[in-house]
Amino acid sequence: MDAAAFIAAISAALPGAGLEDGQGVDQPTLVVPRDRLVEVCEALRDQPALRFDVLADMTAVDWWPREPRYTVVYHLLSTVNRLRLRLEVALDGADAHVPTVRRTWASAGWLEREVWDLFGIVFDGHGDLRRLLMPEDWEGHPLRKDYPVQISMKPKVYAPLQVTEEEFHSQIEKDRTVRGGTGLERGRERS
């Protein structure tokens, strides 16, 4: 089944779901509007021709500074019908929350906690959004692209990571100019 077939199958049950083809190179990809996500997921799980019984993985991608900033990615698997499907939900940086799919697939419980922990995306109705990988008292969300990774600070007494706003922004600028562009372009710039 390709993306168009999936859209047709879901639209039969959910008219006006607003699904779009995400043009996946490896597996069919659908872009789902945020407010229809749970309905679409339940339809995908319950329709006999689809039966996506496993949420294999979910994660997020930060496209900072581009807007919409975040993409939440769900990898679905149907063990019965041997199908794979990727769902994507685009989120604005200022409005980064998405409904939970924990009631649909139990595996979403920790996966959503991990995404909240590392990206700061809120899952509405999750009920147990705590740090999963980072320590409980950690500040910030490390997998965000504007999170300072290579700030060199002198070792001092134990205190939470603290930088001034100026340090933070200058470091991000530095990171971006070092990382921005492709390797070949950067090589040309250097020469």
Place this chain on the structure above:
Amino acid sequence: MAELRTETMTVNMGPQHPSTHGVLRLVLQLDGETVVSVQPTIGYLHTGIEKTAEEKKYQQVIPLVERMDYLSSHSNSLGFALSVEKLLGLEMPRRVQDIRVLLAELQRLNSHLVWLGTHGMELGAVSIMLYTFRERELLLDVNELIAGFRMFPSYIRVGGLREDLPPGFHESVARILDLLPGKIEEYEDLLTHNEIFRKRTRGVGVISGASALSYGLVGPIARGAGVPYDVRKAFPYCGYETYQFDVPVGTRGDVYDRYLVRIEEMRQSIRICRQALERIPPKGEWAVDDPRVVPPPKDRVYTEMEALILHFLLYSQGFLVPRGEAYVPVEGPRGEHGCYVVSDGGNRPWRIKMRSPSMLACQALHEMIVGGMIADVIAVIGSIDVVMGDVDR
């Protein structure tokens, strides 16, 4: 008569408990010896590999991802390489695919041997550990032979392999494949009909097939509960569809069935290895013929200017991967493994995310533990075969 005072007791297990396979911490609520609730805490081994990988060139990511699930380094690097190759649109030569299959299956044997040894030891059968680690040493020797590195060979690269197979590879693998079936019989003699082992494992840590799928435990755990799903059969990669092998399936979903499934998987892996070894010629292609990704052979680098420049560019600047995203699943020893790779068109991944079967297994622990005895907690943790490096990444 005075009324008996009863209350539940909270017990902290780990993170330094030897049977938690690393640094898993469980907070158990006990009513007598019965577990009432369990609260797993993970993250003690979180090293931010996914964040680090965003700063590395594609080929440099391979050694990083191998250190996630440190008992199945080949399946980590294979998952990553397949995803990147998907984005690049590369098709591997037949011989490279067969070598990758052979290495992945040897890795599965390796990982299952560690699992069997530690699982048996935790349940009181200490001697089995000595035997399985003895045989595992031979498999590590193969890694050393091909790459000089026993745990993290980084032999599977984007675009093929690091170099051609060394002389003597076929003989040493064939020797192991001849030896192992008899050894697996020995392990089974020690455990399968051992009354103590059966009493400790049968009917313990039961999870239903539907529940296992809902928690995403596709792999030996779901197969132990009767779900005949295997990535190698359902979504074949590296030419697995051309190999003859069976997918063992259990019925009860308890610790004992998961044990039987993994033992049978080892036999099937040996079967696949034999077929792969027969197909691999001792000399031949070991990488795809694509100058974008694979450097020219050394004799050309030393004699031709263009080849030298190409070699230098590949190692200093890496290669560009077209914009897009890919996730290619592989069947690792612990279940479906795979790496989700997002590229922005540059020479470094914009984002990678390794699917972690161990983390999902930790999440489902309460399904298997609650209602059982505290002594069975150890049996269950052993049977789900978690690797904390894979859980915390």
